[in-house]
Amino acid sequence: MRRKDRALEREAALRILDQTEWMTLSMTQPDGTPYAVPVNMTRAGEWLYFHCAREGKKIDCLRACPQVCVTAVGHARVIPEQYTTEYESAVVFGTAEEVLEEAARWEGLRVFSQKFRPEPEEEFRAQNRGCFLQTALFRIRIQEIWGKGWRAPARPEP
Numbered sequence: 001m002r003r004k005d006r007a008l009e010r011e012a013a014l015r016i017l018d019q020t021e022w023m024t025l026s027m028t029q030p031d032g033t034p035y036a037v038p039v040n041m042t043r044a045g046e047w048l049y050f051h052c053a054r055e056g057k058k059i060d061c062l063r064a065c066p067q068v069c070v071t072a073v074g075h076a077r078v079i080p081e082q083y084t085t086e087y088e089s090a091v092v093f094g095t096a097e098e099v100l101e102e103a104a105r106w107e108g109l110r111v112f113s114q115k116f117r118p119e120p121e122e123e124f125r126a127q128n129r130g131c132f133l134q135t136a137l138f139r140i141r142i143q144e145i146w147g148k149g150w151r152a153p154a155r156p157e158p
Helices: 010-019 057-064 102-116 121-132
Strands: 022-028 034-040 042-044 047-053 067-079 084-098 135-150
Touching (some): 010 042, 010 067, 022 057, 034 047, 034 057, 042 102, 047 057, 047 102, 067 135
Antiparallel strands (some): 022 034, 022 067, 042 047, 047 135, 084 135
């Protein structure tokens, strides 16, 4: 990272992942060209989880090349009068793998669901039983993470 003064501690980068609803998943297509798509993700320990359809471009990309990069932008605010932007972001490098074992799939989907709609286990299973078999679940091992951010200094009132 060029601007070391903007580097965030690992825990701050993880917090950004925990608080961000949308992240950008960057992959390599089978023909070697890049592909990036915004997805909902959630973190559990050293893993990021996301789900998708069992067929499609993401699946094709991840099967061809499981190495991915995930970016998340937390707080961001343009400050026009200062010609700058406050921001915080996290970047993750890792390897995606499909979660295939049934108990691990339920656990991954539960962890994912708890971020966006916390509910009792019984209700979660009842609501998701129908789509369970139609949904692919992936997890990404966080192999490298770094965060970056900047907040504008307070300016005195005129």
